Amino acid sequence: MNLKAYLRQRQQLVDEALERWVPGEKVFPPQVHEAMRYSLFAGGKRLRPILALAATEAVGGRIADTLPLACSLELIHTYSLIHDDLPSMDNDDFRRGRPTSHKVFGEALAILAGDALLTEAFILLARRDLMKGVPPPRRLRAIGEVARAAGSAGMVGGQVMDILAQGKEVTKEVLEYIHGHKTGALISASVGAGAILGGASVKEYKDLRGYGEKVGLAYQIIDDLLDVQGEMKRLGKAVRKDHLQKKATYPALIGLEESRRQANDLVEGALACLQSFSRRANPLREIAKYILKRKN
């Protein structure tokens, strides 16, 4: 399969759906909708939505029924980025080359845009005019899967530990917790909830969650590696911010080579989780391998 074309097509599908389902910039009050859309349409890769759609595909479900879930995952991911960037959190002025939300709209509106994006995810997941082909109990399960992954035992928990770890030496256990929760939880929930909506059997669901957890952690390790390598290129120029804040990363804790090895092992493990799946799981397989190769 042509992964590049596949990813591009899926990204477009998700972008069009977000455009359709998220309130427009002129909807009252325009200020908050403008802020929501500023961050939502900032060139994200739509990894979580694409994984959800691919998981539905892997169990033979209809991806049209998973599209609202796919969008809700991107809404939640975007809210988490806005709140992470705030002055009291990571205090970042730029993201993807553009000024962060609070730089453009002010802190109050950035917080509120994040709150609204998180809430919009559940508005979308509960819409009665969508997902008509999915039995309501499945929809409730998917909502639970997504909410738990986003909450205090998931993504928010990871961000809490990340904030508390700033400027401190952290152990590999703490780093694994941070990565596994801050990024990993929503990535595995994307796969898990996509599987649920697609009508996965208990075994299929378990296998796909296993895949999601491994891919999520591998993704974060590669993120850390790209960050360090990027810094090395710019050596002598600006000091890297993660380094400045003594942010824990895999390469800092276990070295570049060992980090790369662990990411490879995780992807191997993720592929093994898909062993009993047919060709329908090929997109998931290709995405896992792609994660190792990605350059940004």
Place this chain on the structure above:
Amino acid sequence: MNLKAYLRQRQQLVDEALERWVPGEKVFPPQVHEAMRYSLFAGGKRLRPILALAATEAVGGRIADTLPLACSLELIHTYSLIHDDLPSMDNDDFRRGRPTSHKVFGEALAILAGDALLTEAFILLARRDLMKGVPPPRRLRAIGEVARAAGSAGMVGGQVMDILAQGKEVTKEVLEYIHGHKTGALISASVGAGAILGGASVKEYKDLRGYGEKVGLAYQIIDDLLDVQGEMKRLGKAVRKDHLQKKATYPALIGLEESRRQANDLVEGALACLQSFSRRANPLREIAKYILKRKN
């Protein structure tokens, strides 16, 4: 009926359920759960949960099935208070006589505790071990009702307009938007979602929503009045904060007497919405009258 005893009993029911269903202070990471519970158990009156339970009662439903919804409304209300109090929003140091969340836990943790409370509401609404007596389509409808009320076209929208109005002269229309959305939306959704879970007919649902909208606005007008009267008592002492920030209130715009008259009319209107209901709606009737008489 003895309203005082009724409210006390219902408040206790909600408090016990929150205690049971919201992660404990020692659940990892403890910092965020401690912050969530600090604000959640700060002596709230549990108005929204009690309205949801009373609406279920009014249509002959089982209140045990509405208890998770009732708790979710209080989780959302609490998150909104934490975020409203932040330095970049209303910058309040105290609430209900205790230091606000960001004063105790710092800004980052306060934002994250709010995020986690909002998310926890949807975790609770989707739990498979609860609300077993409610058909899943009804549960989805209730989730949608709550989410829309909390989102950018509801509570968040109201807070956005409130922030943008600070220090400016506002018209009665803008003030009505702010009150109707910042407080009113979640109050009417409490009644509406309680009615849905209780199995309301289309007419019952419409009537109860009408009741909720009127009661929500009356509640906010009385809030404004209590605020002004409290200030007048302390006259000569500290300058009132709303006044300082030139916050729009009903008494400031239309005077004390006219505000009181409008609150009375709204409660009359709310009671009229309940005309076709039996004695089962008596708690809703008593709560509406009580709102006019409350002293805090």
